[in-house]
Amino acid sequence: MKFNTKTIHGNQQHDPSTGAVMPPIYQTSTYAQSSPGQHKGYEYSRSGNPTRTALENAIASLEGGEFGLAFASGLAAIDAVVKLLKPGDEVIATNDLYGGTYRLFTQVFEKYQIKFHFVNLSDASIVKKYLNKNTKLIWIETPTNPMLHIIDIKAVIDQIGNKDILVAVDNTFATPYLQQPLLMGADIVMHSATKYLGGHSDVVMGVLAVHDKDLADKLYFIQNASGAVCGPMDSFLVLRGIKTLHVRMQRHVENATQIAHYLEKHPKIDKVYWPGLASHPNHDIAQKQMKGFGGMLSFQIKGNSKDDAVKVLENLTIFTLAESLGGVESLCGHPASMTHASIPKVEREKSGITDSLIRLSVGIEDVTDLIKDLETAIGLV
Numbered sequence: 001m002k003f004n005t006k007t008i009h010g011n012q013q014h015d016p017s018t019g020a021v022m023p024p025i026y027q028t029s030t031y032a033q034s035s036p037g038q039h040k041g042y043e044y045s046r047s048g049n050p051t052r053t054a055l056e057n058a059i060a061s062l063e064g065g066e067f068g069l070a071f072a073s074g075l076a077a078i079d080a081v082v083k084l085l086k087p088g089d090e091v092i093a094t095n096d097l098y099g100g101t102y103r104l105f106t107q108v109f110e111k112y113q114i115k116f117h118f119v120n121l122s123d124a125s126i127v128k129k130y131l132n133k134n135t136k137l138i139w140i141e142t143p144t145n146p147m148l149h150i151i152d153i154k155a156v157i158d159q160i161g162n163k164d165i166l167v168a169v170d171n172t173f174a175t176p177y178l179q180q181p182l183l184m185g186a187d188i189v190m191h192s193a194t195k196y197l198g199g200h201s202d203v204v205m206g207v208l209a210v211h212d213k214d215l216a217d218k219l220y221f222i223q224n225a226s227g228a229v230c231g232p233m234d235s236f237l238v239l240r241g242i243k244t245l246h247v248r249m250q251r252h253v254e255n256a257t258q259i260a261h262y263l264e265k266h267p268k269i270d271k272v273y274w275p276g277l278a279s280h281p282n283h284d285i286a287q288k289q290m291k292g293f294g295g296m297l298s299f300q301i302k303g304n305s306k307d308d309a310v311k312v313l314e315n316l317t318i319f320t321l322a323e324s325l326g327g328v329e330s331l332c333g334h335p336a337s338m339t340h341a342s343i344p345k346v347e348r349e350k351s352g353i354t355d356s357l358i359r360l361s362v363g364i365e366d367v368t369d370l371i372k373d374l375e376t377a378i379g380l381v
């Protein structure tokens with residue numbers, strides 16, 4: 001089955017009891033048993049819910065995996081992955097990554113003696129420098145948030161040979177439409193489904209997809225034991241969202257392409273970070289690894305002034321100034337004070353997140369309106 005068919009039909013079936021084409025929202029916490037332990041596969045909605053199952057199956061299919069797991073948020077999904085580890089274990093992670101992921105790693109899990117090495121994985125060979133007998137997980141985010149670095153997933157996997165180390169990829173920015181890390185050899189794919197998978201800025205959710213049954217069982221144990229599950233209504237909304245993922249992504253990429261080229265030529269813009277530009281340092285890897293370059297981009301205004309960046313953000317009208325990304329509507333943000341404020345300033349600046357950096361989540365509106373909006377707001381500085 002081709003990807004564009006999978007988004008609609010992959011691992012999906014009509015509701016067996018009624019034939020309903022979309023799975024019903026099984027708004028129930030519990031399920032009747034005919035005798036203790038005798039039930040129809042569901043006993044309590046933390047452990048399993050049919051609407052969530054339908055979504056989890058769809059996610060597995062989209063990512064080319066065998067098993068899907070859905071959580072209350074993207075961070076809850078990441079939390080479940082790190083809970084596979086024990087004190088003394090070490091993680092090698094991308095140094096440019098979502099601020100909340102950094103906060104979870106450094107302010108929650110470091111307390112439990114898990115050690116994180118944040119390194120620039122754009123150079124895959126750096127992995128060897130940090131690899132030791134305690135290394136248990138490599139955490140890749142690609143494209144990275146918000147600098148849009150591209151990490152060569154296969155090259156990172158090659159560094160670890162056949163050592164028993166899990167490789168997890170946060171695929172939020174790319175979506176399975178643009179890249180499928182499990183098919184490149186990763187063990188775990190993670191998404192903030194809040195973003196492109198949901199696609200309409202109306203739900204917060206995280207998902208994982210894996211190939212391996214043993215790994216899926218361990219993650220399922222954590223999902224149930226820790227309990228950060230998503231509800232049936234949210235499962236329904238994300239399932240509905242992914243049915244149009246391929247069509248939305250196509251437009252996100254088309255619009256971002258035009259905007260990136262427009263900004264690159266703009267006399268008041270200094271740097272544009274978008275992997276589709278030939279000037280992007282990882283353009284070649286992006287071309288090899290992704291089917292398209294995505295709908296996220298960041299840029300800096302000439303002069304590197306925070307006041308100018310704030311002025312542009314305040315004056316955009318179609319782009320809404322807001323956290324998050326990946327919805328049909330265009331959003332803009334100021335990573336240093338919003339999504340990445342939990343990363344210390346020195347660390348932020350090391351990875352290029354200056355006070356004048358602006359991040360855009362390019363939506364699927366008419367691109368001429370989006371460019372006009374940018375033209376007006378940038379014209380004011």
Ligand code: P1T
Binds near residue numbers: 074170192339
């Ligand atoms: O917000 P939540 O669903 O918990 O997902 C966390 C998360 C994980 N990974 C990436 C790459 C992300 O971008 C996010 C959430 N990001 C934002 C809210 C943001 O505006 O960047």
